[in-house]
Amino acid sequence: MNGLVDVIxxxxxxxxxxxxxLAVVMVGVVCATVGTYMVLRGMAFFGDALAHAILPGVAVxxxxxxxxxxxVFWWGMITxxxxxxxxxxxxxxxxxxxxxxxxxxxxxxxxxxxxxISTVRSYAVDLAHFLFGxxxxxxxxxxxxxxxxxxxxxxxxxxxxxxxxxxxxxxxxAATLRLPSTLLHNLLLVLIAVTIVVSxxxxxxALMVAxxxxxxxxxxxxxxxxxxxxxxxxxxxxxSGVVGLYLSYYISMASGAAIVLVCTTFFLLALFFSPRQxxxxxxxxxxxx
Amino acid sequence: MKxxxxxxxxxxxxxxxxxxxxxxxxAPILDVSGVTVRYDGRAILEDVSFRLTAGERVAVVGxxxxxxxxxxxxxxxxxxxxxxxxxxAGHGPGGHICIAYVPQRSQVDWTFPxxxxxxxxxxxxxxxxxxxxxxxxxxxxxRQCLEVVGMADLAGRQIGELSGxxxxxMFIARALAQEAELMLMDEPLTxxxxxxxxxxxxxxxxxRHRQVTVMMATHDLxxxxxxxxxxxxxxxxxxxxxxxxxxxxxxxxxxxxGGHLRLIxxxxxxxxxxxxxxxxxx
Numbered sequence: 200m201n202g203l204v205d206v207i208x209x210x211x212x213x214x215x216x217x218x219x220x221l222a223v224v225m226v227g228v229v230c231a232t233v234g235t236y237m238v239l240r241g242m243a244f245f246g247d248a249l250a251h252a253i254l255p256g257v258a259v260x261x262x263x264x265x266x267x268x269x270x271v272f273w274w275g276m277i278t279x280x281x282x283x284x285x286x287x288x289x290x291x292x293x294x295x296x297x298x299x300x301x302x303x304x305x306x307x308x309x310x311x312x313x314x315x316i317s318t319v320r321s322y323a324v325d326l327a328h329f330l331f332g333x334x335x336x337x338x339x340x341x342x343x344x345x346x347x348x349x350x351x352x353x354x355x356x357x358x359x360x361x362x363x364x365x366x367x368x369x370x371x372x373a374a375t376l377r378l379p380s381t382l383l384h385n386l387l388l389v390l391i392a393v394t395i396v397v398s399x400x401x402x403x404x405a406l407m408v409a410x411x412x413x414x415x416x417x418x419x420x421x422x423x424x425x426x427x428x429x430x431x432x433x434x435x436x437x438x439s440g441v442v443g444l445y446l447s448y449y450i451s452m453a454s455g456a457a458i459v460l461v462c463t464t465f466f467l468l469a470l471f472f473s474p475r476q477x478x479x480x481x482x483x484x485x486x487x488x
Numbered sequence: 489m490k491x492x493x494x495x496x497x498x499x500x501x502x503x504x505x506x507x508x509x510x511x512x513x514x515a516p517i518l519d520v521s522g523v524t525v526r527y528d529g530r531a532i533l534e535d536v537s538f539r540l541t542a543g544e545r546v547a548v549v550g551x552x553x554x555x556x557x558x559x560x561x562x563x564x565x566x567x568x569x570x571x572x573x574x575x576x577a578g579h580g581p582g583g584h585i586c587i588a589y590v591p592q593r594s595q596v597d598w599t600f601p602x603x604x605x606x607x608x609x610x611x612x613x614x615x616x617x618x619x620x621x622x623x624x625x626x627x628x629x630x631r632q633c634l635e636v637v638g639m640a641d642l643a644g645r646q647i648g649e650l651s652g653x654x655x656x657x658m659f660i661a662r663a664l665a666q667e668a669e670l671m672l673m674d675e676p677l678t679x680x681x682x683x684x685x686x687x688x689x690x691x692x693x694x695x696r697h698r699q700v701t702v703m704m705a706t707h708d709l710x711x712x713x714x715x716x717x718x719x720x721x722x723x724x725x726x727x728x729x730x731x732x733x734x735x736x737x738x739x740x741x742x743x744x745x746g747g748h749l750r751l752i753x754x755x756x757x758x759x760x761x762x763x764x765x766x767x768x769x770x
Contacts, residue, residue, distance in 0.1 A: 375564050376613060377583075422601060424601050
Protein backbone atom coordinates (compact mmCIF):
# COMPACT_ATOMS: atom_id res chain seq x y z
CA MET A 200 0.00 0.00 0.00
CA ASN A 201 2.79 2.37 0.94
CA GLY A 202 4.38 1.57 -2.38
CA LEU A 203 1.39 2.82 -4.34
CA VAL A 204 1.16 6.01 -2.28
CA ASP A 205 4.84 6.63 -2.95
CA VAL A 206 4.31 6.10 -6.64
CA ILE A 207 1.63 8.75 -6.66
CA UNK A 208 2.97 11.21 -4.11
CA UNK A 209 6.67 10.84 -4.97
CA UNK A 210 6.67 12.95 -8.14
CA UNK A 211 4.67 15.66 -6.38
CA UNK A 212 7.80 16.73 -4.49
CA UNK A 213 8.89 18.34 -7.76
CA UNK A 214 7.15 21.67 -8.31
CA UNK A 215 7.37 21.19 -12.10
CA UNK A 216 5.35 17.97 -11.77
CA UNK A 217 2.67 19.71 -9.69
CA UNK A 218 2.41 22.52 -12.25
CA UNK A 219 2.35 19.97 -15.07
CA UNK A 220 -0.46 18.02 -13.41
CA LEU A 221 -2.53 21.17 -12.85
CA ALA A 222 -1.98 22.11 -16.49
CA VAL A 223 -3.04 18.74 -17.91
CA VAL A 224 -6.17 18.64 -15.74
CA MET A 225 -7.27 22.10 -16.88
CA VAL A 226 -6.41 21.43 -20.51
CA GLY A 227 -8.09 18.02 -20.41
CA VAL A 228 -11.32 19.53 -19.09
CA VAL A 229 -11.45 22.52 -21.47
CA CYS A 230 -10.46 20.54 -24.59
CA ALA A 231 -12.97 17.79 -23.93
CA THR A 232 -15.84 20.21 -23.26
CA VAL A 233 -15.25 22.16 -26.47
CA GLY A 234 -14.51 18.89 -28.24
CA THR A 235 -17.99 17.58 -27.43
CA TYR A 236 -19.51 20.08 -29.86
CA MET A 237 -16.75 19.31 -32.37
CA VAL A 238 -17.55 15.58 -32.30
CA LEU A 239 -21.29 16.19 -32.65
CA ARG A 240 -20.80 18.57 -35.56
CA GLY A 241 -18.04 16.62 -37.32
CA MET A 242 -15.35 19.28 -36.89
CA ALA A 243 -12.32 17.08 -36.10
CA PHE A 244 -10.53 17.95 -39.32
CA PHE A 245 -11.17 21.64 -38.75
CA GLY A 246 -9.64 21.37 -35.26
CA ASP A 247 -6.58 19.55 -36.53
CA ALA A 248 -6.09 22.12 -39.30
CA LEU A 249 -6.55 25.06 -36.96
CA ALA A 250 -4.01 23.68 -34.48
CA HIS A 251 -1.39 23.34 -37.22
CA ALA A 252 -2.24 26.68 -38.78
CA ILE A 253 -1.32 28.69 -35.68
CA LEU A 254 2.33 27.63 -35.95
CA PRO A 255 3.47 30.72 -37.94
CA GLY A 256 1.95 33.00 -35.30
CA VAL A 257 3.69 31.06 -32.57
CA ALA A 258 6.91 31.27 -34.60
CA VAL A 259 6.72 35.03 -34.98
CA UNK A 260 6.17 35.43 -31.24
CA UNK A 261 9.10 33.11 -30.60
CA UNK A 262 11.46 34.94 -33.01
CA UNK A 263 10.54 38.40 -31.73
CA UNK A 264 10.98 37.48 -28.07
CA UNK A 265 14.01 35.22 -28.38
CA UNK A 266 12.21 32.27 -26.80
CA UNK A 267 10.05 34.01 -24.19
CA UNK A 268 6.71 32.33 -23.44
CA UNK A 269 4.48 35.35 -23.05
CA UNK A 270 4.58 36.72 -26.61
CA VAL A 271 4.27 33.18 -28.01
CA PHE A 272 0.91 32.86 -26.25
CA TRP A 273 -0.48 36.15 -27.51
CA TRP A 274 0.79 35.74 -31.09
CA GLY A 275 -0.65 32.24 -31.12
CA MET A 276 -3.97 33.58 -29.83
CA ILE A 277 -4.25 36.28 -32.52
CA THR A 278 -3.31 33.85 -35.30
CA UNK A 279 -5.72 31.20 -34.05
CA UNK A 280 -8.69 33.55 -33.87
CA UNK A 281 -7.98 35.11 -37.29
CA UNK A 282 -7.47 31.68 -38.88
CA UNK A 283 -10.63 30.27 -37.26
CA UNK A 284 -12.75 33.11 -38.63
CA UNK A 285 -10.94 32.87 -41.98
CA UNK A 286 -11.61 29.15 -42.30
CA UNK A 287 -15.21 29.79 -41.24
CA UNK A 288 -15.57 32.20 -44.18
CA UNK A 289 -14.10 29.72 -46.68
CA UNK A 290 -16.53 27.71 -48.71
CA UNK A 291 -19.09 30.46 -48.80
CA UNK A 292 -19.18 31.08 -52.53
CA UNK A 293 -15.75 29.59 -53.21
CA UNK A 294 -15.44 27.09 -56.04
CA UNK A 295 -13.20 24.78 -54.04
CA UNK A 296 -14.79 22.41 -51.54
CA UNK A 297 -14.44 23.44 -47.91
CA UNK A 298 -12.26 20.54 -46.75
CA UNK A 299 -9.88 21.03 -49.70
CA UNK A 300 -9.56 24.71 -48.86
CA UNK A 301 -8.91 23.90 -45.19
CA UNK A 302 -6.26 21.37 -46.23
CA UNK A 303 -4.46 23.89 -48.44
CA UNK A 304 -4.45 26.64 -45.82
CA UNK A 305 -3.49 24.26 -43.03
CA UNK A 306 -0.46 22.81 -44.85
CA UNK A 307 0.62 26.20 -46.15
CA UNK A 308 0.49 27.87 -42.73
CA UNK A 309 2.20 24.90 -41.09
CA UNK A 310 5.04 25.06 -43.62
CA UNK A 311 5.38 28.80 -43.04
CA UNK A 312 5.66 28.19 -39.30
CA UNK A 313 8.37 25.57 -39.72
CA UNK A 314 10.22 27.80 -42.19
CA UNK A 315 10.19 30.71 -39.72
CA ILE A 316 11.36 28.65 -36.76
CA SER A 317 14.08 26.97 -38.85
CA THR A 318 15.81 30.34 -39.26
CA VAL A 319 17.00 29.98 -35.66
CA ARG A 320 20.05 27.79 -35.11
CA SER A 321 18.73 25.72 -32.20
CA TYR A 322 15.42 25.23 -33.91
CA ALA A 323 15.04 21.45 -33.66
CA VAL A 324 14.45 21.46 -29.89
CA ASP A 325 12.10 24.43 -29.90
CA LEU A 326 10.18 23.12 -32.87
CA ALA A 327 9.71 19.81 -31.09
CA HIS A 328 8.25 21.67 -28.10
CA PHE A 329 5.73 23.47 -30.27
CA LEU A 330 4.81 20.31 -32.14
CA PHE A 331 4.57 17.87 -29.25
CA GLY A 332 4.27 20.05 -26.15
CA UNK A 333 6.49 20.53 -23.15
CA UNK A 334 4.20 20.31 -20.18
CA UNK A 335 6.98 20.01 -17.60
CA UNK A 336 8.26 23.50 -18.40
CA UNK A 337 4.92 25.15 -17.58
CA UNK A 338 5.54 28.26 -15.46
CA UNK A 339 3.18 29.64 -12.79
CA UNK A 340 2.39 32.46 -15.23
CA UNK A 341 1.45 29.92 -17.95
CA UNK A 342 -0.81 28.22 -15.44
CA UNK A 343 -2.50 31.53 -14.70
CA UNK A 344 -3.15 32.19 -18.41
CA UNK A 345 -4.48 28.67 -18.87
CA UNK A 346 -6.82 29.07 -15.91
CA UNK A 347 -8.12 32.47 -17.05
CA UNK A 348 -8.69 31.62 -20.71
CA UNK A 349 -9.80 28.05 -20.05
CA UNK A 350 -12.27 29.43 -17.52
CA UNK A 351 -13.54 31.97 -20.06
CA UNK A 352 -14.12 29.20 -22.60
CA UNK A 353 -16.07 27.10 -20.09
CA UNK A 354 -18.15 30.08 -18.96
CA UNK A 355 -19.02 30.96 -22.56
CA UNK A 356 -20.10 27.39 -23.26
CA UNK A 357 -22.23 27.42 -20.13
CA UNK A 358 -23.81 30.74 -21.15
CA UNK A 359 -24.63 29.61 -24.70
CA UNK A 360 -25.24 25.95 -23.92
CA UNK A 361 -28.80 25.82 -25.28
CA UNK A 362 -28.02 27.94 -28.34
CA UNK A 363 -25.03 25.77 -29.29
CA UNK A 364 -27.18 22.69 -28.72
CA UNK A 365 -29.90 23.88 -31.11
CA UNK A 366 -27.35 25.03 -33.68
CA UNK A 367 -25.69 21.60 -33.61
CA UNK A 368 -28.86 19.51 -33.62
CA UNK A 369 -31.12 21.44 -35.96
CA UNK A 370 -29.75 24.49 -37.82
CA UNK A 371 -33.16 25.13 -39.42
CA UNK A 372 -34.77 25.39 -35.98
CA ALA A 373 -32.03 27.82 -34.99
CA ALA A 374 -32.96 29.88 -38.05
CA THR A 375 -36.71 29.79 -37.41
CA LEU A 376 -36.11 30.81 -33.79
CA ARG A 377 -34.12 33.69 -35.30
CA LEU A 378 -30.96 32.87 -33.38
CA PRO A 379 -27.93 34.67 -34.80
CA SER A 380 -26.56 31.46 -36.31
CA THR A 381 -23.50 32.89 -38.07
CA LEU A 382 -22.46 34.79 -34.97
CA LEU A 383 -22.88 31.70 -32.78
CA HIS A 384 -20.98 29.54 -35.27
CA ASN A 385 -18.10 32.01 -35.33
CA LEU A 386 -18.15 32.20 -31.54
CA LEU A 387 -17.75 28.43 -31.41
CA LEU A 388 -14.81 28.66 -33.84
CA VAL A 389 -13.19 31.28 -31.62
CA LEU A 390 -13.71 29.08 -28.55
CA ILE A 391 -11.95 26.22 -30.36
CA ALA A 392 -9.12 28.60 -31.31
CA VAL A 393 -8.65 29.81 -27.72
CA THR A 394 -8.75 26.23 -26.44
CA ILE A 395 -6.01 25.23 -28.87
CA VAL A 396 -3.73 28.06 -27.77
CA VAL A 397 -4.35 27.31 -24.11
CA SER A 398 -3.41 23.67 -24.72
CA UNK A 399 -0.39 24.38 -26.91
CA UNK A 400 2.20 23.83 -24.22
CA UNK A 401 0.63 20.63 -22.94
CA UNK A 402 0.25 18.54 -26.06
CA UNK A 403 1.60 20.67 -28.91
CA UNK A 404 -0.03 21.33 -32.26
CA ALA A 405 0.53 17.89 -33.80
CA LEU A 406 -1.41 15.95 -31.17
CA MET A 407 -3.96 18.64 -30.31
CA VAL A 408 -6.85 17.09 -32.20
CA ALA A 409 -6.65 13.99 -29.99
CA UNK A 410 -7.23 16.03 -26.82
CA UNK A 411 -10.17 17.75 -28.49
CA UNK A 412 -12.05 14.81 -29.96
CA UNK A 413 -10.88 11.54 -28.38
CA UNK A 414 -12.33 12.05 -24.86
CA UNK A 415 -15.57 13.44 -26.35
CA UNK A 416 -15.86 10.51 -28.76
CA UNK A 417 -15.25 8.10 -25.86
CA UNK A 418 -18.01 9.75 -23.83
CA UNK A 419 -20.31 9.66 -26.87
CA UNK A 420 -20.03 5.87 -26.85
CA UNK A 421 -20.93 5.71 -23.16
CA UNK A 422 -23.87 8.07 -22.74
CA UNK A 423 -26.95 9.24 -24.62
CA UNK A 424 -27.23 12.72 -23.19
CA UNK A 425 -25.30 15.87 -23.86
CA UNK A 426 -24.55 17.16 -20.36
CA UNK A 427 -23.37 13.77 -19.06
CA UNK A 428 -21.38 13.42 -22.29
CA UNK A 429 -19.62 16.72 -21.62
CA UNK A 430 -18.95 15.90 -17.99
CA UNK A 431 -17.69 12.41 -18.80
CA UNK A 432 -15.51 13.73 -21.63
CA UNK A 433 -14.01 16.32 -19.27
CA UNK A 434 -13.32 13.62 -16.68
CA UNK A 435 -11.71 11.32 -19.26
CA UNK A 436 -9.63 14.20 -20.63
CA UNK A 437 -8.35 15.18 -17.20
CA UNK A 438 -7.73 11.57 -16.13
CA SER A 439 -5.83 10.85 -19.35
CA GLY A 440 -3.66 13.88 -18.68
CA VAL A 441 -2.82 12.77 -15.15
CA VAL A 442 -2.21 9.11 -16.02
CA GLY A 443 -0.20 10.09 -19.09
CA LEU A 444 1.98 12.46 -17.13
CA TYR A 445 2.77 9.81 -14.48
CA LEU A 446 3.56 7.33 -17.26
CA SER A 447 5.95 9.76 -18.87
CA TYR A 448 7.58 10.41 -15.48
CA TYR A 449 8.22 6.76 -14.70
CA ILE A 450 9.16 5.40 -18.09
CA SER A 451 10.54 8.68 -19.44
CA MET A 452 8.29 8.91 -22.44
CA ALA A 453 7.35 12.18 -24.21
CA SER A 454 4.52 13.57 -22.07
CA GLY A 455 2.24 14.74 -24.90
CA ALA A 456 2.44 11.37 -26.62
CA ALA A 457 1.84 9.50 -23.35
CA ILE A 458 -1.29 11.56 -22.62
CA VAL A 459 -2.70 10.99 -26.09
CA LEU A 460 -1.97 7.26 -25.90
CA VAL A 461 -3.87 7.01 -22.61
CA CYS A 462 -6.78 8.88 -24.25
CA THR A 463 -6.72 6.49 -27.17
CA THR A 464 -6.68 3.49 -24.85
CA PHE A 465 -9.79 4.77 -23.06
CA PHE A 466 -11.47 5.21 -26.44
CA LEU A 467 -10.63 1.67 -27.55
CA LEU A 468 -11.90 0.26 -24.24
CA ALA A 469 -15.19 2.10 -24.71
CA LEU A 470 -15.39 1.04 -28.34
CA PHE A 471 -15.10 -2.63 -27.41
CA PHE A 472 -16.80 -2.78 -24.03
CA SER A 473 -19.39 0.02 -23.95
CA PRO A 474 -22.53 -1.56 -22.42
CA ARG A 475 -24.92 -0.66 -25.21
CA GLN A 476 -22.82 0.26 -28.21
CA UNK A 477 -19.66 -1.78 -27.64
CA UNK A 478 -18.37 -4.07 -30.37
CA UNK A 479 -17.94 -6.99 -27.94
CA UNK A 480 -21.54 -6.67 -26.76
CA UNK A 481 -22.78 -6.54 -30.36
CA UNK A 482 -20.68 -9.59 -31.20
CA UNK A 483 -22.07 -11.54 -28.23
CA UNK A 484 -25.62 -10.55 -29.21
CA UNK A 485 -25.06 -11.80 -32.77
CA UNK A 486 -23.71 -15.09 -31.44
CA UNK A 487 -26.77 -15.58 -29.24
CA UNK A 488 -29.22 -14.66 -31.95
CA MET B 489 -55.98 14.61 -24.88
CA LYS B 490 -55.31 17.44 -22.48
CA UNK B 491 -55.74 21.07 -23.28
CA UNK B 492 -52.63 23.15 -23.10
CA UNK B 493 -52.86 26.14 -20.81
CA UNK B 494 -52.29 29.44 -22.52
CA UNK B 495 -48.91 30.73 -21.69
CA UNK B 496 -49.19 33.91 -19.62
CA UNK B 497 -45.96 35.19 -21.15
CA UNK B 498 -47.36 35.01 -24.65
CA UNK B 499 -47.73 38.72 -25.27
CA UNK B 500 -44.40 39.76 -23.84
CA UNK B 501 -42.24 37.89 -26.29
CA UNK B 502 -38.82 37.64 -24.72
CA UNK B 503 -36.70 37.48 -27.80
CA UNK B 504 -33.07 36.78 -28.44
CA UNK B 505 -32.44 40.21 -29.88
CA UNK B 506 -35.75 41.76 -28.94
CA UNK B 507 -36.93 42.30 -32.51
CA UNK B 508 -39.93 40.06 -32.94
CA UNK B 509 -42.83 41.83 -34.52
CA UNK B 510 -46.42 41.83 -33.25
CA UNK B 511 -49.05 40.21 -35.46
CA UNK B 512 -51.44 42.35 -37.48
CA UNK B 513 -54.83 40.99 -36.54
CA UNK B 514 -56.53 41.66 -39.86
CA ALA B 515 -53.71 40.27 -42.05
CA PRO B 516 -53.88 36.65 -43.29
CA ILE B 517 -51.65 34.23 -41.39
CA LEU B 518 -49.75 33.54 -44.60
CA ASP B 519 -49.54 35.61 -47.78
CA VAL B 520 -47.14 34.33 -50.43
CA SER B 521 -46.87 36.59 -53.45
CA GLY B 522 -44.81 36.01 -56.58
CA VAL B 523 -42.18 33.87 -54.88
CA THR B 524 -39.45 32.73 -57.25
CA VAL B 525 -36.33 30.83 -56.23
CA ARG B 526 -33.49 30.30 -58.69
CA TYR B 527 -30.32 28.41 -57.94
CA ASP B 528 -27.44 28.56 -60.42
CA GLY B 529 -29.87 29.96 -62.97
CA ARG B 530 -32.21 26.95 -62.56
CA ALA B 531 -35.73 27.75 -61.42
CA ILE B 532 -36.85 25.78 -58.35
CA LEU B 533 -39.96 27.83 -57.66
CA GLU B 534 -41.59 30.16 -60.14
CA ASP B 535 -44.02 32.91 -59.33
CA VAL B 536 -45.88 31.12 -56.52
CA SER B 537 -48.71 33.09 -54.92
CA PHE B 538 -51.41 32.05 -52.44
CA ARG B 539 -52.98 33.00 -49.12
CA LEU B 540 -53.98 30.95 -46.08
CA THR B 541 -56.33 31.87 -43.27
CA ALA B 542 -55.65 31.02 -39.65
CA GLY B 543 -56.51 27.48 -38.60
CA GLU B 544 -56.55 26.07 -42.12
CA ARG B 545 -55.02 22.69 -42.91
CA VAL B 546 -53.49 22.55 -46.36
CA ALA B 547 -51.75 19.69 -48.15
CA VAL B 548 -48.93 20.47 -50.57
CA VAL B 549 -48.74 17.83 -53.27
CA GLY B 550 -46.29 17.45 -56.11
CA UNK B 551 -43.64 15.12 -57.51
CA UNK B 552 -40.13 14.82 -56.13
CA UNK B 553 -38.17 17.98 -56.89
CA UNK B 554 -41.35 20.04 -57.22
CA UNK B 555 -39.95 22.55 -54.72
CA UNK B 556 -42.08 21.62 -51.70
CA UNK B 557 -39.19 21.77 -49.22
CA UNK B 558 -37.87 24.95 -50.84
CA UNK B 559 -41.30 26.58 -50.52
CA UNK B 560 -41.39 25.65 -46.83
CA UNK B 561 -37.94 27.08 -46.27
CA UNK B 562 -38.91 30.35 -47.91
CA UNK B 563 -42.07 30.57 -45.81
CA UNK B 564 -40.09 29.81 -42.66
CA UNK B 565 -37.75 32.69 -43.52
CA UNK B 566 -34.73 30.39 -43.63
CA UNK B 567 -34.20 30.89 -47.37
CA UNK B 568 -34.57 34.20 -49.14
CA UNK B 569 -36.48 34.05 -52.42
CA UNK B 570 -34.87 35.40 -55.60
CA UNK B 571 -38.03 37.40 -56.17
CA UNK B 572 -41.39 37.88 -54.52
CA UNK B 573 -42.25 38.08 -50.86
CA UNK B 574 -43.75 36.17 -47.96
CA UNK B 575 -45.82 37.79 -45.25
CA UNK B 576 -46.76 36.02 -42.07
CA ALA B 577 -49.50 37.84 -40.18
CA GLY B 578 -48.63 40.98 -42.07
CA HIS B 579 -44.84 40.95 -41.71
CA GLY B 580 -41.85 39.22 -43.26
CA PRO B 581 -41.16 35.79 -41.77
CA GLY B 582 -37.72 36.86 -40.51
CA GLY B 583 -39.27 38.71 -37.58
CA HIS B 584 -41.39 35.82 -36.34
CA ILE B 585 -40.61 32.95 -34.02
CA CYS B 586 -44.10 31.51 -34.44
CA ILE B 587 -43.29 29.46 -37.56
CA ALA B 588 -42.37 25.85 -36.87
CA TYR B 589 -40.63 23.72 -39.47
CA VAL B 590 -40.98 20.00 -38.84
CA PRO B 591 -38.08 18.38 -40.70
CA GLN B 592 -38.17 15.19 -42.74
CA ARG B 593 -37.20 12.33 -40.49
CA SER B 594 -34.33 11.37 -42.78
CA GLN B 595 -32.69 14.74 -42.18
CA VAL B 596 -32.38 14.37 -38.43
CA ASP B 597 -29.36 12.89 -36.64
CA TRP B 598 -31.17 10.36 -34.44
CA THR B 599 -27.94 9.36 -32.66
CA PHE B 600 -27.59 12.89 -31.24
CA PRO B 601 -27.30 12.66 -27.43
CA UNK B 602 -30.55 14.38 -26.46
CA UNK B 603 -33.76 13.20 -24.84
CA UNK B 604 -37.29 13.76 -26.09
CA UNK B 605 -37.92 16.45 -23.45
CA UNK B 606 -34.70 18.25 -24.39
CA UNK B 607 -35.70 18.38 -28.05
CA UNK B 608 -39.11 19.78 -27.12
CA UNK B 609 -37.41 22.34 -24.87
CA UNK B 610 -35.43 23.55 -27.90
CA UNK B 611 -38.70 25.01 -29.18
CA UNK B 612 -38.88 27.25 -26.11
CA UNK B 613 -35.49 28.89 -26.28
CA UNK B 614 -36.80 31.69 -28.49
CA UNK B 615 -39.08 32.62 -25.57
CA UNK B 616 -36.45 31.99 -22.93
CA UNK B 617 -33.96 34.48 -24.31
CA UNK B 618 -30.24 34.67 -23.92
CA UNK B 619 -28.36 33.56 -20.79
CA UNK B 620 -31.44 32.01 -19.21
CA UNK B 621 -31.59 28.34 -18.52
CA UNK B 622 -34.95 26.58 -18.49
CA UNK B 623 -36.57 26.54 -15.05
CA UNK B 624 -39.24 24.35 -13.49
CA UNK B 625 -42.07 26.25 -15.25
CA UNK B 626 -40.42 25.68 -18.63
CA UNK B 627 -40.04 21.95 -18.04
CA UNK B 628 -43.67 21.86 -16.89
CA UNK B 629 -44.66 23.51 -20.16
CA UNK B 630 -42.64 20.94 -22.09
CA ARG B 631 -44.39 18.16 -20.18
CA GLN B 632 -47.78 19.60 -21.12
CA CYS B 633 -46.76 19.75 -24.77
CA LEU B 634 -45.70 16.11 -24.60
CA GLU B 635 -49.03 15.24 -23.01
CA VAL B 636 -50.90 16.77 -25.93
CA VAL B 637 -49.09 14.41 -28.31
CA GLY B 638 -49.45 11.50 -25.88
CA MET B 639 -45.75 11.12 -25.14
CA ALA B 640 -45.33 12.33 -21.55
CA ASP B 641 -44.12 8.87 -20.54
CA LEU B 642 -41.33 8.99 -23.13
CA ALA B 643 -39.87 12.34 -21.99
CA GLY B 644 -36.60 10.84 -20.79
CA ARG B 645 -35.93 8.63 -23.83
CA GLN B 646 -33.00 9.18 -26.14
CA ILE B 647 -34.49 10.21 -29.49
CA GLY B 648 -33.00 7.24 -31.33
CA GLU B 649 -35.23 4.88 -29.34
CA LEU B 650 -38.46 6.30 -30.75
CA SER B 651 -40.63 4.79 -33.47
CA GLY B 652 -41.27 6.79 -36.63
CA UNK B 653 -44.64 8.02 -35.44
CA UNK B 654 -43.25 9.01 -32.06
CA UNK B 655 -40.43 10.91 -33.77
CA UNK B 656 -42.99 12.96 -35.72
CA UNK B 657 -45.13 13.56 -32.63
CA MET B 658 -42.07 14.76 -30.73
CA PHE B 659 -41.51 17.43 -33.38
CA ILE B 660 -45.17 18.44 -33.17
CA ALA B 661 -44.70 18.82 -29.42
CA ARG B 662 -41.66 20.99 -30.14
CA ALA B 663 -43.81 23.17 -32.41
CA LEU B 664 -46.32 23.46 -29.54
CA ALA B 665 -43.53 24.45 -27.17
CA GLN B 666 -42.54 27.08 -29.69
CA GLU B 667 -46.17 28.30 -29.57
CA ALA B 668 -46.19 28.02 -33.33
CA GLU B 669 -49.09 29.50 -35.22
CA LEU B 670 -47.93 28.28 -38.60
CA MET B 671 -46.60 24.75 -38.82
CA LEU B 672 -44.78 23.48 -41.90
CA MET B 673 -44.52 19.69 -41.98
CA ASP B 674 -42.22 18.16 -44.57
CA GLU B 675 -43.58 14.74 -45.52
CA PRO B 676 -44.31 13.68 -41.94
CA LEU B 677 -46.33 10.64 -43.00
CA THR B 678 -43.67 9.01 -45.16
CA UNK B 679 -42.91 5.56 -43.82
CA UNK B 680 -45.58 5.65 -41.09
CA UNK B 681 -48.19 2.90 -40.72
CA UNK B 682 -51.90 3.72 -40.59
CA UNK B 683 -52.30 3.87 -36.77
CA UNK B 684 -49.30 6.21 -36.54
CA UNK B 685 -50.78 8.42 -39.28
CA UNK B 686 -54.12 8.43 -37.42
CA UNK B 687 -52.36 9.58 -34.24
CA UNK B 688 -50.90 12.52 -36.11
CA UNK B 689 -54.24 13.56 -37.59
CA UNK B 690 -55.82 13.37 -34.14
CA UNK B 691 -53.20 15.80 -32.88
CA UNK B 692 -53.70 18.05 -35.91
CA UNK B 693 -57.42 18.21 -35.05
CA UNK B 694 -56.43 19.39 -31.60
CA UNK B 695 -54.17 22.01 -33.19
CA ARG B 696 -57.05 23.26 -35.32
CA HIS B 697 -58.90 24.21 -32.11
CA ARG B 698 -55.99 26.47 -31.30
CA GLN B 699 -56.09 28.15 -34.70
CA VAL B 700 -52.74 26.67 -35.71
CA THR B 701 -52.38 26.75 -39.49
CA VAL B 702 -50.79 23.59 -40.87
CA MET B 703 -49.12 23.07 -44.24
CA MET B 704 -48.11 19.50 -44.94
CA ALA B 705 -46.11 18.19 -47.87
CA THR B 706 -47.30 14.73 -48.81
CA HIS B 707 -47.21 12.19 -51.61
CA ASP B 708 -50.50 10.65 -50.61
CA LEU B 709 -53.30 12.07 -52.80
CA UNK B 710 -55.91 10.08 -50.92
CA UNK B 711 -55.01 11.57 -47.57
CA UNK B 712 -54.70 14.98 -49.17
CA UNK B 713 -58.25 14.61 -50.50
CA UNK B 714 -59.80 13.32 -47.29
CA UNK B 715 -58.04 15.07 -44.46
CA UNK B 716 -57.33 18.63 -45.57
CA UNK B 717 -59.37 21.79 -46.04
CA UNK B 718 -57.56 22.72 -49.22
CA UNK B 719 -54.79 21.29 -51.36
CA UNK B 720 -51.97 22.90 -53.27
CA UNK B 721 -50.63 21.21 -56.39
CA UNK B 722 -47.06 22.27 -56.99
CA UNK B 723 -44.46 21.60 -59.62
CA UNK B 724 -42.12 24.57 -59.59
CA UNK B 725 -45.21 26.65 -60.40
CA UNK B 726 -48.40 26.62 -58.39
CA UNK B 727 -50.68 24.55 -60.60
CA UNK B 728 -53.74 24.78 -58.40
CA UNK B 729 -55.05 25.61 -54.94
CA UNK B 730 -58.52 24.87 -53.63
CA UNK B 731 -60.84 21.97 -52.87
CA UNK B 732 -59.30 18.61 -53.80
CA UNK B 733 -61.93 17.93 -56.48
CA UNK B 734 -61.12 21.25 -58.17
CA UNK B 735 -57.38 20.73 -58.08
CA UNK B 736 -56.90 17.02 -58.62
CA UNK B 737 -58.25 17.00 -62.16
CA UNK B 738 -56.70 14.76 -64.82
CA UNK B 739 -55.35 17.81 -66.67
CA UNK B 740 -53.63 19.38 -63.68
CA UNK B 741 -52.33 16.08 -62.33
CA UNK B 742 -50.85 15.25 -65.71
CA UNK B 743 -49.26 18.68 -65.80
CA UNK B 744 -47.77 18.14 -62.36
CA UNK B 745 -46.55 14.59 -62.72
CA GLY B 746 -46.01 14.38 -66.48
CA GLY B 747 -45.19 10.90 -67.75
CA HIS B 748 -44.81 9.49 -64.25
CA LEU B 749 -48.52 9.14 -63.90
CA ARG B 750 -51.23 6.89 -65.19
CA LEU B 751 -54.83 7.98 -64.68
CA ILE B 752 -57.62 5.44 -64.81
CA UNK B 753 -61.24 6.52 -64.85
CA UNK B 754 -63.47 4.11 -62.93
CA UNK B 755 -67.00 4.12 -61.57
CA UNK B 756 -65.74 5.15 -58.14
CA UNK B 757 -63.78 8.02 -59.56
CA UNK B 758 -60.24 8.62 -60.64
CA UNK B 759 -57.46 6.16 -59.86
CA UNK B 760 -53.99 7.46 -60.11
CA UNK B 761 -51.00 5.17 -60.50
CA UNK B 762 -47.68 6.75 -59.85
CA UNK B 763 -44.18 5.35 -60.10
CA UNK B 764 -42.53 8.22 -58.32
CA UNK B 765 -41.69 6.45 -55.15
CA UNK B 766 -41.25 7.45 -51.59
CA UNK B 767 -40.14 10.66 -49.98
CA UNK B 768 -37.37 12.95 -51.04
CA UNK B 769 -34.16 12.20 -49.25
CA UNK B 770 -34.80 8.49 -48.98
